Amino acid sequence: MAARIYQTPKNAMQSGKALTHRWVLEYEPTEAKKADPLMGWAGSGDTQQQLRLVFPSAEAAQAYADRQGIAYHVAAAPERKLKLQTYADNFR
Template identity: 45%
Template sequence: MEARIFKPAKSAMQSGRGNTKDWVLEFVNPEARRRVDPLMGWTGIDDMSGQVRLHFDTREQAIAYAEREGLKFAVEESRERKRLIKSYPENFSAARKQPWTH
């Protein structure tokens, strides 16, 4: 069984950084067969382990768990976002590099 260890990004519906501090171990099975339900058109899968997500406080705890259970795993490093720190008065500053227009 293979696993993926990552730190989840915030969703598009979040303004804050909630639920992005934990590390997640998610099982991946590339051999799982997907099928389409003929009546509803929903996609189903025959492997239920893809629905299991384990949360850890640190990356090292997740790696230790995967090694203890004998899982092959890949760690995806998280990228920190760049913040552009601006203030509202800078829009009207006389030292603006670009001219202010309507």
């Protein structure tokens, strides 16, 4: 049972940075998804894929994983690049 700890990224549809300070622990899938023959929906018997734990910091998420004996890896948050330009640059 392995898990991935990462920081939630900024929503692409909004300019604000709300909820980007949270850290999430998600379990890696242990079983492949298969299509249901009747409905065609994808599903599996792995119920841990449905679990998503939210923490205020990476250290809190790592401490939880250590306490519970969960193997984990931390995915670093991507660097935010600002593209500073003036409105007039749109018409060059």
